[in-house]
Amino acid sequence: MIIETEPESRQEPGREPRRAVTADVPAVRAVTDAAYRHYIERIGIRPAPMDADHAAGVAAGHVFVAGDPVAGLVVLVPQEDHLFLDSVAVHPDAHGTGLGRILLGFAETRARALGLPEIRLYTNALMWENQRLYPRYGYELTERRVDGPYDRFHYRKRLSA
Numbered sequence: 347m348i349i350e351t352e353p354e355s356r357q358e359p360g361r362e363p364r365r366a367v368t369a370d371v372p373a374v375r376a377v378t379d380a381a382y383r384h385y386i387e388r389i390g391i392r393p394a395p396m397d398a399d400h401a402a403g404v405a406a407g408h409v410f411v412a413g414d415p416v417a418g419l420v421v422l423v424p425q426e427d428h429l430f431l432d433s434v435a436v437h438p439d440a441h442g443t444g445l446g447r448i449l450l451g452f453a454e455t456r457a458r459a460l461g462l463p464e465i466r467l468y469t470n471a472l473m474w475e476n477q478r479l480y481p482r483y484g485y486e487l488t489e490r491r492v493d494g495p496y497d498r499f500h501y502r503k504r505l506s507a
Contacts, residue, residue, distance in 0.1 A: 363419075363448065363449060365410055366409040366411045366419070368401070370409070370411050373411065373416035374404065374411065377411075377437045383396070389472045394496065395433040398421070398433070408422055408423050408432070412448060412452075413440065417440035418445040420453055422456055424460050427462070427464075428464045428465060429456060429465045430467070431467040434453075436449070454505060457505055465485075465503045465505070466500065467501050477499055
């Protein structure tokens with residue numbers, strides 16, 4: 347999960363997340379690849395979001411994009427008792443613009459709209475930037491677990507009503 351940490355800029359048209367459509371799939375793939383590519387050397391494997399079936403995620407209604415052209419996205423999968431934030435990706439050209447903050451805020455709005463009390467996510471243990479960042483956004487570390495080739499830190503954020 348990649349998000350920038352710079353202060354949010356004022357809202358610009360096209361930055362409000364919208365549900366992705368089939369025509370967005372190439373942009374979803376391109377932004378995801380650009381956002382996660384630099385981690386390949388560090389973690390020694392392609393990050394899972396790079397190999398996701400983006401077309402299936404879009405078709406299922408789980409992918410929301412922001413920017414015109416698309417500069418960021420969030421993949422949100424509703425579960426029975428939480429919203430799973432599967433991926434946040436911001437194109438490197440849009441780092442520092444507040445787009446990551448907008449996408450995280452959208453995830454909270456979406457969880458509340460679905461009546462879900464918390465958001466859960468995980469990040470690779472070697473993506474240490476995220477381990478510093480998520481607690482600043484109210485996420486608490488719940489566990490560290492190895493899932494196949496991935497060593498992951500799991501987080502959750504409980505939402506107030």
